[in-house]
Amino acid sequence: xxxxxxxxxxxKGAFILNSDGKRRDWQVAGPFFAGWEIYHLKGSPADPNxxxxxxxxxxxxxxxxxxxxxxxxxAPVGNQFTYDGVPGTHQWYDGTAHPWEFKRxxxxxxxxxxxxxxxxxxxxxxxxxxxxxxxxxEELSGLRKNETGPQWQxxxxxxxxxxxxxxxxxxxxxxxxxxxxxxxxTDDGGQSWKPINKGLVSGMMPNPxxxxxxxxxxxxxxPARPHVLFMQKHWDVMRSDDAGESWTEVSGNLPTDFxxxxxxxxxxxxxxxxxxxxxxxxxxxLEGKLRVYRSRTGGNEWEPLTKGLPQQDCYVNVLRxxxxxxxxxxxxxxxxxxxGQVYASADAGDNWTPIVRDLxxxxxxxxxxxx
Amino acid sequence: MSGPSGTCTVRVVLPYHLRTLARxxxxxxxxxxxxxxxxxxxxxxxxxYPMLRGTIREYETGQRRAFLRFFACxxxxxxxxxxxxxxxxxxxxxxxxxIIGAIAGG
Numbered sequence: 001x002x003x004x005x006x007x008x009x010x011x012k013g014a015f016i017l018n019s020d021g022k023r024r025d026w027q028v029a030g031p032f033f034a035g036w037e038i039y040h041l042k043g044s045p046a047d048p049n050x051x052x053x054x055x056x057x058x059x060x061x062x063x064x065x066x067x068x069x070x071x072x073x074x075a076p077v078g079n080q081f082t083y084d085g086v087p088g089t090h091q092w093y094d095g096t097a098h099p100w101e102f103k104r105x106x107x108x109x110x111x112x113x114x115x116x117x118x119x120x121x122x123x124x125x126x127x128x129x130x131x132x133x134x135x136x137x138e139e140l141s142g143l144r145k146n147e148t149g150p151q152w153q154x155x156x157x158x159x160x161x162x163x164x165x166x167x168x169x170x171x172x173x174x175x176x177x178x179x180x181x182x183x184x185x186t187d188d189g190g191q192s193w194k195p196i197n198k199g200l201v202s203g204m205m206p207n208p209x210x211x212x213x214x215x216x217x218x219x220x221x222x223p224a225r226p227h228v229l230f231m232q233k234h235w236d237v238m239r240s241d242d243a244g245e246s247w248t249e250v251s252g253n254l255p256t257d258f259x260x261x262x263x264x265x266x267x268x269x270x271x272x273x274x275x276x277x278x279x280x281x282x283x284x285x286l287e288g289k290l291r292v293y294r295s296r297t298g299g300n301e302w303e304p305l306t307k308g309l310p311q312q313d314c315y316v317n318v319l320r321x322x323x324x325x326x327x328x329x330x331x332x333x334x335x336x337x338x339x340g341q342v343y344a345s346a347d348a349g350d351n352w353t354p355i356v357r358d359l360x361x362x363x364x365x366x367x368x369x370x371x
Numbered sequence: 372m373s374g375p376s377g378t379c380t381v382r383v384v385l386p387y388h389l390r391t392l393a394r395x396x397x398x399x400x401x402x403x404x405x406x407x408x409x410x411x412x413x414x415x416x417x418x419x420y421p422m423l424r425g426t427i428r429e430y431e432t433g434q435r436r437a438f439l440r441f442f443a444c445x446x447x448x449x450x451x452x453x454x455x456x457x458x459x460x461x462x463x464x465x466x467x468x469x470i471i472g473a474i475a476g477g
Binding site: 033034035036057058059060061062063076079080082102 | 473
C-alpha cells in the first residue's frame, strides 16, 4: 500500500510526518537540526530515500544535509557557495548598486533522474547545482549574468531565488523565479536565460510592465503539462499557456489576489490552489478565516475551502514554499502555517485536518508519495 | 602541552549548535602544530571537523562570522589578528579557547 512522507522545514528545525495511504494517522519524527532554520528539504524523484535539506543560522551561516535513508539519519555535505567570477552588483532597496552576497539556500530541487544531481536557489539570487550529492556546488552563472541582473532588487524577504521547476519533457528547460526580479527560463540546461514576465503588471514599480522587477512569490506547474504555469505574484494570480512567454491574470473572484503559495492538483492540471492573504503588510488571512481557494477551471473561478480550517481568530501566514500535493489516486493537499500547523486534505481540499498543530513557524512543506 | 613532535594540545569549547553539527563533545582537544594562533587552532578544528568550515569563518574572506566571538583566559580575542599567538595558558592546554555565539535574537 502506498504511503506518504511530508517534509516540513521550520524556523527551528525539520520534521518528517509519515502516514499510510489513508492519511488518517500520522507519526511525527523530529525535530531534526533543532534550533536551525530549515528553509527547505526535498526528496529525489529518482530515489525517494535520498533527501536534501538546507540548514542555516544567522550565527553560523549555511550548512547542507543529506539523508540516504528517507530522513532517518542525516550527514552534513558541502556548504561552499561561491559565485562564479566577480559577482558585480544588483540594486539595493534604495536603488543604489549593491554587491552580490551569498546569504542562504531557499530552495532545493533534486534532478528528476539522478539522485546525485540537485539544484539550489539561493539569496542573493543565483542558481547553483551539485552533481555529487551535495558535496560540491557550482553556480550556473548564466542566470545571474543575464543582462538584466544589475536591475534586480530584493523583496522584503531578501533577493531570493525561491522557485525551481524542471520540465520533465525537456531536460534542458528550467523555470526559476526571484523576488523581486521575476521569472526566468532556460532551454539549454542553465547556460542562458531569458526573463519571462510579459503580461505581469506590478503597480508599485515605476514602470509597471517592466521586463524585470516583479515580485513573484511562487510558480507551479503540472508535470504532464509543463508549458502551463500558474503564478502567485505579490499581487495577482497569473497563468501562462506558452511556457512563460506571456501571462494573463486569473485572479477572478478571489477575495484578494495577494498571497504566497500556489500549487496544482496531481491529476487535474486545471485544478489550482492558492491561499489568499489580506495584504502585503498584514500578512494574515482575511477576516481571521483561513481559507484555501480552489479553481477547477485553471483560474478565474475560485471556491473557498473551509471545512476543518479555522474560521475565526486565525492570523497565521502561509509562506511561498509551504504547500504541496501528493500523487495518490485521490490527491492529497498539504500546507503549513507560520503558527506551526500543518494541514492535510486527503480529498483534494474538500476537508482538512491538522496533522500537527504546534510546530515552530513553517517555512516549507514537501510531500513524497511512496510505493 | 607540547607533544614529542612539537605539536601542542589545545582545548576548544564549541557553542551548542556547532557541537550538534559536528557531533562533538562540548570541549575538544586538538593537536596544533607550530605557533598556537587563532588561525592554527581553527585550521586544526576544521581539518578534524570539515562540516564546521564556513560556520566560524566566512568562506570568502576567512574572517570570523559576525555573531561569533573568541575568548581566551577571560579576554576577548575576537578582534585580534588571526596570526597573533594565543596566551601560553591556551597553548599549554591549561585554559580552553572559547568559541561563543552572540546572545542575540531568538
